[in-house]
Amino acid sequence: MPAFNPDKDIPDLSGKVVFVTGGTSGIGKEIVLFLVSHNPAHIYFTGRNEEAGAAVVAAAKAKGPSTEITFVKCDLCSSRAKIRQAIAEGFKSDRLDIFIANAGIMAAPPGLTEEGFELQWGSNYLGHAVILQLLRPVLLRTAESGADVRHIQVTSYGHNYAPPGGIQFENLRKADAVGDFARYGQSKLAQILFCKAMVKRYPQITSVPVHPGVGNTNLLRNTKQSWLKSVLSAVSFLLKSAAELAYNPLWAATAPLQKLENGQYYEPVGKKTAPSKLARDEALADKLWEWTSNELNDVEAL
Template sequence: MSQWTTNDIPDLRGKVALVTGGNSGLGKETVQALAARGAHVILAARNPERGEKAREEVLQSVPDASIKFMQLDLASQAAIREFAASFLETHQRLDLLFNNAGVMAIPRHETKDGFEMQFGTNHLGHFALTGLLLPLLLATPKSRVVTTSSMARAMGRVNLDDLQSQKGYTRWSAYGQSKRANLLFAFELQRRLAATSTETISVAAHPGYAHTNLQSTSATLSNSNLELWFYEKFGAFVGQPAAMGALPQLYAGLSSDIHGGELVGPGGFSSMRGHPRVETKAQREYDRPTAERLWDASIELTGVDYAQLQQNQPSSI
C-alpha cells in the first residue's frame, strides 16, 4: 500500500464515475486516472468553458477516454437538484462518486440559498448531491462515495449554533469547519449504510499539501501577498503535485483494502505528502453526537432527507 500509484488502478471498463470539481487540480487528475483505466467519467464543474477545456485536455492525454461534461453549481441547491434529476434520467448506474470540489479560505460570501459559501459548497452541496443520487448508488453493486476532507479540518469545529458563521467569521475557521463537516459526513454516512444490506460504502480522503489553484485563489481573493509568498516558498518545500495529491481519493475509491469508514491520506511527512495510506487513528475524530446533529441540520437546510436510506435502517439507529 505504501507505494500505491495509478498503475495499481484496476480495469474500470463498464464503471461509471462522477467527479465534482473535475476541471482542475485534484479533480482533473482523478478524472484522467479513471478515464485512462476505461471508466466512463462525468466531469462536473460550475464553469462550462473551463469544464469543456479540461475535458479536451484529458482527451489529448487519453484519446479513447469516455468523458462527459455536466454543469454543476454546488453553491445552488436548485442547480444541484437539476443536475441530479438529469443524471438519474441519463445514467443507469453510478459506481464512484467523488465529492471533490471545494472552495478554500475565501472572504465571507453566501451561496444562492444564503449559506456561508464554504460550508454551503463544501459540505451542504455534497450532502445534497449524495442524497439525491443515493437511489442510483444503492442500486449499483459495490458503489463508493469518496468525500474529500483536508488537514485544515484540525483548525475547525462544527459550530452547530452558528453553522453559517453569522456571529463571527474568519475564513480559515470557516474552511476548517467545512472540512471537518466533510469528514463527519463521510463517517456518519458509512455508519448508516452499514446498518442496511447495501454494498455501498462511504470513505473519506485528504490530499495532504497538494499544489492546486486553491492556494493562489484563496490568497488572491483575500488580498494576501504574504500568504501567496508563503504558499510559493513553503509549498515547494513540503508539498506535492496535484497528481500525487489525488492518489488518496483514488485509493479510497478503488483499493480492495478499503471496506468503508476509513480516512485515506498521504503516508509521508506529517501526512502532507507521499503515497496513500489509511490513517488508522482517524476514527477518533468521529464525534457521533455532533455528526448526528450535523446530519439532521443538513437535512433541514437542504431539504434532502436520505429517505431511501432511512427506510432500510432500524429505528434504533
Template sequence: MFEWFFGKSFNPEHIPDLSGKVILITGGNTGLGKETVLQLAKHNPQEIFLAARTPSKAEDAIADIKTRVPNANISYIKLDLTSLASVKDAAEEIKSRSDRLDILINNAGIMAVPYSKTKDGYEIQFGTNHIGHSLLTKLLLPTLLETADQPGSDVRIINVSSAAHMMAPGIVYDQDLLESYITHRRYGQSKLANLLHARELQRRYPQITTTSLHPGVILTDLYASQKESNIFVRLALPLIKPFSLDVPGGAKNQLWAATADKKEVGSSYYWTPVGIKSGGSFWHAQKPQLAKELWDWTENELETQLKKLS
C-alpha cells in the same frame, strides 16, 4: 513501519479495469479533479461524468484529457455547488442519463475565501463544500443503492476532506455567527463536515464503501487564487512548498480510495496519503455523536430547501 509513515506505494497505472462502471467527479475540470478523471479514464470505465460550474473550462478539460485518452467517454454535467437548485438539476440530469452510479467522488471545493453566503443562505465554504455535496449525495443515493444491490457491485462514495479539519471550531450551525471566525477556521469547519458526512454515510449504508481523505498539501488553483489577497497564504507558501506534492501526487489518495480493495478502504472513515488509516487528527473528528448531529441537522436543512425548490 515505512508504509505507516510514508504511505502506500501506489501507481495509478495499476488501477484495475473499470469496465461497466459509471463515475461522477465534481470539480473535474481542474487540479486534482482533472487528474482523477484523466487517470480513471485510462482504465475503461463505461462513462465518467465531469461536473463543474463553467462549461467552457469543463469542455477544455475534457478535450485535453481526450488527447491523452482518445476513447474516453467523458460527459459534462453543469454543477454550481453554491446553488441547491443547480445541484438538484445536476442530479436529475445524471439520473436521466444513467441507471447506475458506481463511484461518486465529491472533490470540488473552495478554500479560505472572504465571508459571504451561498444563494441559499449558507456560509460560502460550508455551503459549497458540505451542503452542496450533501444534497448531491442525497439525491443520488437511490441510484447508488440500486447499483450496490447488483451482483458483483463495488459502489463507493469518496469525500475529499483535508487535514485543515483540525482548524475547525467544531460545527457552528449559525451561519451568521460564522462571520466572526477567520476564514481558515471556516474552511476547516467545511472540511470537518466532509469527514463527518462520510463517517455517518459509512455507518448508515454499509453496502456502499464510503470514506474521506486528506490529499496532502498540493499547490493547486485553490492556493493560487488567493495568493495575492491573503497575507497568511502569501507568508505560508515558502514554508509549505518544500513539503508539497504536485497535482499527480496529490490525486493519488483519492484514486487509491476509489479503486483499492474495498474492505481496506472501508475500514476507515478518513485516510491521509497514501492509504494511511486515521481517525482524523482532531478530536471533533472522532465524535460519532457529532457526525449524527450534523447529519440530522443537514437532512432537516436539505428537506426544507427541497420543498422550496419543488
C-alpha cells in the same frame, strides 16, 4: 504501504460509472485524467468553468477514447433547485459506482451561498450533501446489484482547525462568525462526519474521507490570504503537484475493497490515521445528519 502508481495500481474499470465534483482544475482534473486511462464506461464531472470543462473533456477523450465523458455545469453554491436541475439534466445513468466529492474552496473571503449559507460550508459540504441526496437511490441500486460502490470525500488535515464545538450550527447562515480557516476547518470536519453518518445508515456504500496532502493548485492560488501565499512560496519545494495530490482519492476509489475500512480517514497514500477528536464524535455525526436531513427534506431524489 508501497508507493502508489496510478498507472499500475488502478485496476481495469470496465463498466463502471464515475462522478467527480470539481473536475475542471487541480486534484479533480487529475482524478478524471488518471481514471480515464483505466477504461471506465462513463465519467461525469462538475464545475462552473465551461471553458475549463471543455478542455478536460477533450484531454480525457484523447486519453481514453472508449470512455464517455460528460461535463455537468453545476455551481455548488446555487440553490438546491438549480443543483437538482443541473444534475437531472446532466447525469443520465442507471448505475453509479464511484462518487468523489472533491470540489472546494479554502480561506475565501466571507460570503453567502444563494440560499444564505456560509460560502465554504456551501461549497465544501452542503452542495455535496444535496448531490448525494439526489444520487443516493442510484448508488444504492448499484450496490444492490452486487457492485462495489464507493463514496469518497476529499477533506483535509485542515479539519483540525474547526472552531470550538466543531460545527457551529447556529452560525451557518453568517458569512464570518469565525475566521476564514475555522470556516474551512468546519466544512472539512463535516465531510469526515458525513462519511461516518453514511456508514451507520448505508453500510453497503463504502464511504471514505481522505486528505490529499498539500500542494500547488488553484486552491492556494485563489486564497485571499497574502501571508499564506508568502509561506507557501517559501516552502514551494515541499508542495506536491496536483497529480500527486490525486493519488490518495484515487487509491480510496479504486484499491481492493479489503484494503479499506469503511468510514476511516486516510492520509496519503492509503495510511489509516485518526482524525481529530471532533471528527471521531459519533454524537456530532448524528447531529450533522439530523441537521442535514431536516435542511434538505424538500430535495427530491432523482
